[in-house]
Amino acid sequence: MRRTGRTIVTVMAVACLFVLVAGMASAKTIETDVVVVGAGGSGLAAALTAAQGGARVVVLEKMPSAGGTTSFSEGIFAAESSLEREKNVVITKDQMFTTIMEYSHWRANARLVRNVVDTSPETIEWLKEQGVEFKELLPNYPGGLPAWHIINGRGKAMVAALEKNAKEKGVVFLYNTSGKKLITDQKGSVRGIIAESKEGGTLEIRSKAVIIATGGFANNKEMVKEYSGFGDELVIVGNINKVGEGIKMAWEVGAAAEGADVLQLYRPGVPGESTTSHLNAAGRQPYLWVNQDGERFCDEALALQWPWAGNALANQRGRIMYCIFDENTKKYLMEKGIDLGVGVMVPVTTKLVNIDQDLARGVEKGYAFIGKSIEDLAKKIEVNPKNLQATIDEYNASCATYRDKLFAKDPKYLQTVKESRFYAIKLFPATLGTLGGIKINYKTEAVNKDNQSIPGLYATGNCAGGMYGDSYDLKIPGGTLGFAVNSGRIAGKNVLKYIGK
Numbered sequence: 001m002r003r004t005g006r007t008i009v010t011v012m013a014v015a016c017l018f019v020l021v022a023g024m025a026s027a028k029t030i031e032t033d034v035v036v037v038g039a040g041g042s043g044l045a046a047a048l049t050a051a052q053g054g055a056r057v058v059v060l061e062k063m064p065s066a067g068g069t070t071s072f073s074e075g076i077f078a079a080e081s082s083l084e085r086e087k088n089v090v091i092t093k094d095q096m097f098t099t100i101m102e103y104s105h106w107r108a109n110a111r112l113v114r115n116v117v118d119t120s121p122e123t124i125e126w127l128k129e130q131g132v133e134f135k136e137l138l139p140n141y142p143g144g145l146p147a148w149h150i151i152n153g154r155g156k157a158m159v160a161a162l163e164k165n166a167k168e169k170g171v172v173f174l175y176n177t178s179g180k181k182l183i184t185d186q187k188g189s190v191r192g193i194i195a196e197s198k199e200g201g202t203l204e205i206r207s208k209a210v211i212i213a214t215g216g217f218a219n220n221k222e223m224v225k226e227y228s229g230f231g232d233e234l235v236i237v238g239n240i241n242k243v244g245e246g247i248k249m250a251w252e253v254g255a256a257a258e259g260a261d262v263l264q265l266y267r268p269g270v271p272g273e274s275t276t277s278h279l280n281a282a283g284r285q286p287y288l289w290v291n292q293d294g295e296r297f298c299d300e301a302l303a304l305q306w307p308w309a310g311n312a313l314a315n316q317r318g319r320i321m322y323c324i325f326d327e328n329t330k331k332y333l334m335e336k337g338i339d340l341g342v343g344v345m346v347p348v349t350t351k352l353v354n355i356d357q358d359l360a361r362g363v364e365k366g367y368a369f370i371g372k373s374i375e376d377l378a379k380k381i382e383v384n385p386k387n388l389q390a391t392i393d394e395y396n397a398s399c400a401t402y403r404d405k406l407f408a409k410d411p412k413y414l415q416t417v418k419e420s421r422f423y424a425i426k427l428f429p430a431t432l433g434t435l436g437g438i439k440i441n442y443k444t445e446a447v448n449k450d451n452q453s454i455p456g457l458y459a460t461g462n463c464a465g466g467m468y469g470d471s472y473d474l475k476i477p478g479g480t481l482g483f484a485v486n487s488g489r490i491a492g493k494n495v496l497k498y499i500g501k
């Protein structure tokens with residue numbers, strides 16, 4: 001059989017991996033140039049970039065396979081990309097930079113933002129070279145910047161391409177292996193990491209540099225409570241086993257904290273329901289939302305600018321809201337479809353044909369309620385019936401005059417609540433992850449409280465602060481995946497310079 005060069009490289013990399021792991025069982029010490037901790041979008045981009053520049057790279061991944069939250073993502077931002085040119089879309093780097101900085105009130109790290117934005121078009125080309133395909137450009141919401149480069153096969157396909165190419169470049173992946181503690185020398189430079197492998201016990205990996213790309217701490221309840229104040233009410237979407245080990249390791253060796261309080265607040269959601277559930281999709285429509293006092297608390301069209309919807313809900317008693325609608329609206333959702341899409345997974349106009357069965361499931365679990373009258377519904381959701389009636393009367397008056405005097409909602413979302421039966425879906429704040437932790441500079445080097453870099457330590461993606469002010473920025477679609485992959489590539493390039501490659 002004739003082997004291609006690529007096949008030979010793959011076979012050699014797999015053979016090396018076996019030799020390495022077999023060696024580990026006895027010596028449990030490995031030497032390499034660079035350790036990347038975490039094999040999501042940022043870690044894979046960093047590892048492959050470093051390997052393409054000639055570095056020996058070991059990737060530690062806590063889970064049995066690569067991907068992390070990146071697998072769930074849909075698209076990535078870029079300004080002045082080739083796809084934008086092809087589609088006649090003009091989004092300049094300056095425009096994107098200014099949008100991010102103004103949104104954050106210039107609390108974001110301007111040099112870091114500039115570097116990430118400027119790297120973004122070449123990252124799209126680099127991803128294409130790795131076999132990642134893009135099919136369309138979308139905004140996050142009607143009228144938004146169409147800078148969201150939608151990945152064919154979503155983040156999962158990008159992960160597969162980067163992982164495959166990294167293996168072909170000789171990157172060694174150790175799965176089921178968690179990075180636990182950084183090794184430093186007498187001068188405080190990072191020289192490796194102690195890791196725990198499910199199969200191989202404790203490993204000591206000596207390296208010239210370590211890149212932390214462990215994706216934040218969304219699954220660490222204590223840290224989430226401490227930094228953002230959210231408790232059990234917060235619905236965690238698309239994050240598994242993210243307990244902040246990478247961030248804590250970096251803090252332990254003197255890295256400063258930045259952005260640990262920023263959550264990627266998502267559309268309010270129903271616990272345990274999938275993104276594509278028709279119960280979630282109905283609850284996220286911009287009709288009538290009330291808090292536990294039976295009062296409206298925001299312009300419901302914030303469902304479009306969902307980090308703001310999360311912020312508004314965070315201020316309500318118990319952080320609980322109900323989306324209320326009547327039989328007419330339910331029919332509308334089934335026959336005409338939803339007015340607001342849920343990402344690209346549940347597009348606008350999707351007909352909620354499963355709504356009855358999903359509502360029945362919701363009733364069983366205590367997240368959906370059906371009333372014969374407003375009073376009946378109010379009793380079921382334990383909201384003062386008079387308050388709810390007054391809110392609905394005022395809301396119906398707004399629908400009749402086509403003007404929302406309270407919150408100036410776009411009148412096209414004003415749907416009356418009149419026809420029995422009446423429905424309520426109970427929703428909670430939700431998050432797609434945490435967006436900070438380790439303070440870095442524009443080279444993605446971890447820095448201490450005096451902004452001095454810690455030699456040999458880098459941080460990328462959801463572990464690193466500096467891209468946001470106090471809230472996730474939806475004005476830039478594909479912003480967090482964009483930060484993950486671009487910061488990963490920036491780290492990969494800078495680490496090469498640091499280790500003299």
Ligand SMILES: Cc1cc2nc3c(=O)[nH]c(=O)nc-3n(C[C@H](O)[C@H](O)[C@H](O)COP(=O)(O)OP(=O)(O)OC[C@H]3O[C@@H](n4cnc5c(N)ncnc54)[C@H](O)[C@@H]3O)c2cc1C
Nearest residue numbers: 038040042062068069070074075179215238461462478481
């Ligand atoms: C449903 C959903 C859809 C999304 N869609 C988009 C989108 O379209 N566009 C966008 O911009 N953003 C999107 N996001 C957010 C985006 O996916 C993330 O911000 C981004 O993928 C983060 O990448 P990362 O590499 O930092 O983290 P991850 O992809 O989570 O990777 C971190 C990896 O580190 C591993 N790890 C953790 N701790 C350790 C340890 N101690 N040792 C070793 N390994 C460890 C984890 O297991 C994981 O594999 C979405 C998020 C969700 C949940």
